[in-house]
Amino acid sequence: MxxxxxxxxxxxxxxxxxxxxxxxxxxxxxxxxxxxxxxxxxxxxxxxxxxxxxxxxxxxxxxxxxxxxxxxxxxxxxxxxxxxxxxxxxxxxxxxxxxxxxxxxxxxxxxxxxxxxxxxxxxxxxxxxxxxxxxxxxxxxxxxxxxxxxxxxxxxxxxxxxxxxxxxxxxxxxxSCVIGAMHANYHTTPGSYIHQMEIKQGGKMAILAGVGPMGLAAINYVITREDRKPSLMVVTDIAQDRLDRAADIFPTEWAKENGIELIYLNTGDIENPVEKLKEISGGGYDDVFVFAPVAPVVEQADAILGHDGCLNFFAGPSNPEFSAKLNFYNVHYAYTHIVGTSGGxxxxxxxxxxxxxxxxxxxxxxxxxxxxxxxxxxxxxxxxxxxxxxxxxxxxxxxxxxxxxxxxxxxxxxxxxxxxxxxxxxxxxxxxxxxxxxxxxxxxx
Known part of the structure; x- marks a missing residue:
């Protein structure tokens, strides 16, 4: 240098x-x-x-x-x-x-x-x-x-x-990168393949590995947004100190005042994170955002998608060969799908x-x-x-x-x-x- x-x-x-x-x-x-x-x-x-x-x-x-x-x-x-x-x-x-x-x-x-x-x-x-x-x-x-x-x-x-x-x-x-990601998600209605852009209004959202800098920006934007909100937002990480800091900055009480049930979850302390996440949501999530380029996190995100669920791979990997497994049975029968955004x-x-x-x-x-x-x-x-x-x-x-x-x-x-x-x-x-x-x-x- x-x-x-x-x-x-x-x-x-x-x-x-x-x-x-x-x-x-x-x-x-x-x-x-x-x-x-x-x-x-x-x-x-x-x-x-x-x-x-x-x-x-x-x-x-x-x-x-x-x-x-x-x-x-x-x-x-x-x-x-x-x-x-x-x-x-x-x-x-x-x-x-x-x-x-x-x-x-x-x-x-x-x-x-x-x-x-x-x-x-x-x-x-x-x-x-x-x-x-x-x-x-x-x-x-x-x-x-x-x-x-x-x-x-x-x-x-x-x-x-x-x-x-x-x-x-x-x-x-x-x-703006976070805002662009939210706008890029999409859903469909039964009997129609027309894409309805945006996160699902009143839906269930998960932000995985979500207490880094960009995850914090996403939490802030979702809670303060006026035109569209999920009813549930689960934010995960494997470091309790990072989760505690996020909860101190963006308290669950503040989210509740803005119409969102906010849950911070340490998946590192849970034997079966997928099972726990699905239990919290009552079956699956409409919008799942992945904030770390880690294959197991991507696969976890795919596994918790609900019907017509949208997985947004937000994190940018440095490895051009980065890949992860996806459930294509669900892609066909449960209409799950994936998007990615890079910048706003x-x-x-x-x-x-x-x-x-x-x-x-x-x-x-x-x-x-x-x-x-x-x-x-x-x-x-x-x-x-x-x-x-x-x-x-x-x-x-x-x-x-x-x-x-x-x-x-x-x-x-x-x-x-x-x-x-x-x-x-x-x-x-x-x-x-x-x-x-x-x-x-x-x-x-």
Whole structure:
């Protein structure tokens, strides 16, 4: 790994207007396999069909780990990354700084934003699979400032955010993945083979291996959703501490107030999990979501499907040969079926931002906070770092720190002492007040 910091301190940022070149930015760039470098460089002058933006926060995704370890073998990373490195990070939010003439009717300086990275732009650096955070030299989440290109803008993938704070907008992309999965499930009615898209209203749902970061997002979305809900939601895992944390963040009483019977179940302590799960549901489930690419979990999901049950394989395996057994007798006679989703679309992202503006707080996803200086090491070691999302504030120089360690760190560092007090107000979860304090008081990169 190369983790160089070739930056010189800058006291402030100014618009590049009137300059022969562009603005300075600091960013983590990918040159090749496991070759990430924190560097300072000059952005090009903003064109009429582009927007200059300040990034405030980015959450590190396992997809960035895959891109960083695969380098140019990754389908979204250009072959010439060694000569023209790309900025990593695609779950980011910030503020618009300068708007090119062609977009001044729609955007303005000072607006908060999020990005839908799955732009599928045919003329992008790697063709239709091009995406910010994987394919572009001047836009990615792990930077202080970026240029939002026309590729993003003409597809309406720059999304205004009017809610509190910045971290919710950073997490709108992972939440959109959950939303897309819910919308992708389908059912039929007796005598008809027309697919009715969506989870079953008032049905029975199971989320297996469901207390990781994305599982927590799914629980939150299902409970707070207004237009469609299951009557029963069973969430499983084999780690009691993770289940306990989920139950503390999303209590069963809160779910009941919103019309859902929520049950957390440790299947690691049960001799026959399938039998127990079917007993709880009274026979089987309408919608089953698999949040871990583990064959026995997939097979467990298939075994608990009820009539016309839909299995959504949400987890993305890294092994292209990954497989599991399915009961095809039930496929034929019980109309069970399987779907898979990979990411949300633009509509899902808009819905995620709308949910957040109405009060959905995705803070349960976040377990660690750090600065831009921590990105390279964190990204390359992501599978070995426990917990949920690692949230980066790109203008800050901070080690990656678990929120649960703030109190201990606060014994020698007053910044963390205050942050510990602030997160204690929300059961140890990150919150807007803590974010505002960090942005005002943490050291600059």
């Amino acid at each position: 190369k983790n160089t910091n070739n930056t010189q301190p800058t006291s402030s940022f100014s618009s590049p207007s009137g300059r022969s070149g562009g603005a300075l930015t600091k960013a983590v760039r990918l040159y090749g396999k496991k070759d990430l470098r924190l560097e300072e460089f000059e952005l090009p002058q903003v064109k009429d069909d582009e927007i200059l933006a300040k990034v405030v926060s980015d959450s590190i995704c396992m997809s960035s780990y895959k891109a960083a370890t695969q380098g140019t073998d990754h389908k979204r990373v250009p072959n010439d990354a060694a000569e023209n490195p790309i900025i990593i990070g695609h779950e980011f939010a910030g503020e618009i700084v300068e708007v090119g003439a062609q977009w001044q009717h729609k955007f303005k300086s000072g607006q908060k934003f999020s990005i839908q990275p799955a732009i599928y732009y045919e003329d992008g650096p790697v063709g239709i699979l091009s995406a910010p955070g994987y394919s572009y030299q001047n836009i990615g989440g792990d930077a202080t400032h970026v240029i939002i290109p026309k590729d993003v803008l003409i597809q309406d993938c720059l999304l205004a955010y009017d809610g509190p704070g910045f971290y919710p907008a950073s997490l709108s992309e992972p939440l 679309n633009n509509d899902d992202m808009v819905e995620a931002l709308d949910c957040m503006s109405k009060g959905l707080d995705p803070a349960g996803l976040i377990t660690h906070v750090g600065g831009l200086n921590a990105v390279a090491e964190t990204t390359l070691n992501l599978p070995n770092i426990p917990g949920g999302k690692k949230l980066i504030y790109t203008h800050k120089n901070l080690p990656l720190a678990a929120i649960s360690d703030f109190e201990e760190m606060g014994k020698t560092n007053p910044l963390y002492a205050e942050l510990a007090k602030l997160v204690a107000k929300t059961k140890g979860l990150w919150n807007v007040e803590a974010e505002e304090y960090l942005l005002a008081n943490a050291p600059e990169i």
